[in-house]
Amino acid sequence: MLDVYKIRKDFPILGKKVNNTDLIYFDNAATSQTPNQVIDAISNYYKETNSNIHRGLHSLSADATNKYENSRSIIKNHFGAAYEHEIIFTSGTTHGINIISSGLEKSISSKDELIVSEMEHHSNIVPWQMLCEKTGSKLKVIPINDDGTLDMDEYKSLLTPKVKFVFINHVSNTLGIVNPIKEIIDLAHKNGSKVLVDGAQGAAHFKINLQELDVDYYVASAHKLCGPTGVGFLYGKSELLNSLPPYQGGGEMISNVTFDKTEYADLPHKFEAGTPNIAGVIGFSAAIDYMNSIGFNNIEVYEKELLDYATEKLKKIDSIKIYGDINNKISVISFNIGNHHPSDIGSILDQYGIAVRTGQHCTQPIMDHFNIPGTVRASFSFYNTKSEIDLFIDAVKKASKMLG
Amino acid sequence: MLDVYKIRKDFPILGKKVNNTDLIYFDNAATSQTPNQVIDAISNYYKETNSNIHRGLHSLSADATNKYENSRSIIKNHFGAAYEHEIIFTSGTTHGINIISSGLEKSISSKDELIVSEMEHHSNIVPWQMLCEKTGSKLKVIPINDDGTLDMDEYKSLLTPKVKFVFINHVSNTLGIVNPIKEIIDLAHKNGSKVLVDGAQGAAHFKINLQELDVDYYVASAHKLCGPTGVGFLYGKSELLNSLPPYQGGGEMISNVTFDKTEYADLPHKFEAGTPNIAGVIGFSAAIDYMNSIGFNNIEVYEKELLDYATEKLKKIDSIKIYGDINNKISVISFNIGNHHPSDIGSILDQYGIAVRTGQHCTQPIMDHFNIPGTVRASFSFYNTKSEIDLFIDAVKKASKMLG
């Protein structure tokens, strides 16, 4: 079991006042909060180790390099990759997806087809649209059912021999729905297609094993799992990453430069051009260590409890509609009340010190599907409490009443 | 005048022990150290403001957005750009250069020529080689003279009507030489060519005014000017940035997404896909504020004093050769002693707690020019002292003696 009041002490921001009341932070799906353990890891890096890595032979640089590469091991172990060099540090999920989309420019042709789903984040749509524009390939879309789940029958029928790639999020950031990615991957592989999973939401809420999933590429952002901004990772199977051209040119990613010929370095450096976000990477691994010290099982159980508690109470509110109200989801609730605009609800909740996200959540196709301007999205994390949910429910009721 | 002993108190790492002696950090050209003011700005962001930006309407998100955008103003003002939206936040110099090199893919053709110099950092060579490979255009190289300066006559003769772009560093990271970029830019403009200046080293040591320089693109990294890792900026003139296609697809950089058609957002968001390095950007502007509080004029004068002091003493050492020993340079000294391998000198200096960089400094063509395996590079910053230089000179002498 998890001691939430003890955990909350690790998060200085949770003691903050907003609009003269205690902050209630329910915008965790946008970005999670940062515990002292991570803040200190970053500060200590600058206070004790800061130095450019890989190229230096002095002690400070050796220290920094070891801490940076040790972070790669921590992340590799946590996510169950086969090798350290399969973990490429990025500036976030979006960056990771773009490394792959630009890397595929040469190997995708106008005869090929790519599959995304209707519930993807824009970051997992736009790069593929850009790729299709450049290569003439075709983007096909797995529709969602009205309960928000993927239409798996439609997926199966979209999976023709022309399909080279399937791009799918592990968990929908808007609906919280956990997709059956193991099944999606297995079907794709049987069809000879590769799969990239957008794990921006998945990585933060349960433990995953990349090798068991047998996924080809997996991307995530540190800032969604108690880590710092500006860092994330791209996982790819060695042989696939090796077959891609480098993404950016620069220092670190080359082994030999002359004006006649330049040789690229091996993985992972081939994709890590320039001075990386060293402090960010170290903060990222501190975040993974922190979450593991709490235990992903505990997190999963507790967040489910919060979700069920909030869902049950919300459902009692007049004219509420919850989108994606199914069983297999993470602690994210997207809803609307009657015809009230989500931003009206959000503005009033903000006055109560409650931070929720409102709008399209970078998933305009979902909004188009339900024909709504947006939703109010409350997303809970393991440091939230049931009494926060009580206050939230109360505030939602008051907001609804004010709006009349 | 600048009070270096007062300043040093701002940098916790400068009190560190390395190999049982006081750290002497002379690897500032690789990365600068971070003052408490910057470390605190980052920590405080996570403790008080952390939230995803731009898309949220709650108070925390509004605060974070304002701090982020205020950082853009600080950087715009410091560097003298015309508009905030001409400052694009990147993950560093390398990233900035790659945004442009990938953006030019469509507008450069096999008839065009591009110019770089022999003294560029790999980050300002490899992306252009990649661009040439993709477009069939030709890369021409301004050679350097044996004193390390650019061969300006050769530059003028390379500047033919076919030349679309000139890529040049403001200051050489290996030699410290300050290039006559105003002259280079003016000549290029007369020729109808655009200029990108790699300011990784320039931005840190003197004040620049982008509008006066009339430069087309300018890139730099925060970690070289007392800022955090993983952040930098790309400046571009509005009309040029507007004419480029977006670099990465994702959240933030679009204004409308459907599966039929996606519209891109305006500057600067068009180039800032995904959740940015929010804490890093805020730390970056804190670094600019910090350096301005010391005063760039003071920094310039003091660093010149350190440079002259060290150069004079070093020159007295037997069989020393300094590369790029000219007047107009920043506080960087690259040297070799006799036939000793730079890494041997560096390893021994490290035992004395002195951090210098050894090797090629990501400028292999310079090494090829001088036909050497590398250099020892000592680079001073405004928080270094003459007594550190004394210890360094002593240690260099001892190293040379040990190596026999």
Added chain:
Amino acid sequence: MQTIQEIQNQIIDEFNFFEDWSEKYQYLIDLGKNLPEFDKKSRIDSNLIKGCQSKVWLNSSFKNDIVIFEADSDAIISKGIISLLIRVFSGQNPEDILSAKIDFIEKIGLNTHLSQTRANGLLAMIKQIKIYALAYQSKK
């Protein structure tokens, strides 16, 4: 005709009467509800202000050296706020609109609606009002 500053001061005074934020918001909501809705044909994309989380449409016309603004939104609090903006700006001449310093929003405590973000539309809206004024001024 009152000046822009006079109207702003008046609004600030009105809001000073409210004891807490919920009364202010209730007032904004009421204002929003009372602002007439656009007919469908004015709710067109060319009148839409980019950079609003809720949709805001702004229409203007120019007669006798005076700019008339009309606006609508799909969110009610936004509608309330823009009804205040219309009260401030509509009926003024382009020069006064262009030189106006808008401080009432902060002073009545609606700062969070002012964040420098594309998603929150108040700044975008004021900018659009000024763009209209500029266009009319240069037409003269």
Added chain:
Amino acid sequence: MQTIQEIQNQIIDEFNFFEDWSEKYQYLIDLGKNLPEFDKKSRIDSNLIKGCQSKVWLNSSFKNDIVIFEADSDAIISKGIISLLIRVFSGQNPEDILSAKIDFIEKIGLNTHLSQTRANGLLAMIKQIKIYALAYQSKK
């Protein structure tokens, strides 16, 4: 023939005699100077170890179930260190090389040469030694 561990222990003992790092480095420098240089034709790229800041060339041969290593470097301290590596590994059989745990480098205080970086070649060098051993083992 001594085992790999015995040789390592011997090296550690030797280094324990030195009073400070400068004696250790002087010893490494002397070792480096005494290690015969490769002739030009062995200093070829295929023998070059990727990931060294200084250049390191490594050559190997296999006879009577025993691997013989020779190495050279353009930096003298590197040469000193690799002469120790040769002392440890050369003349051993592939199995022992593959299963060896190399701890003497840390124990004699050369850790900074061990950083997990491509630019510092010691780890790369040990890796290459093991790759050779693996190749010979599978040839048997």
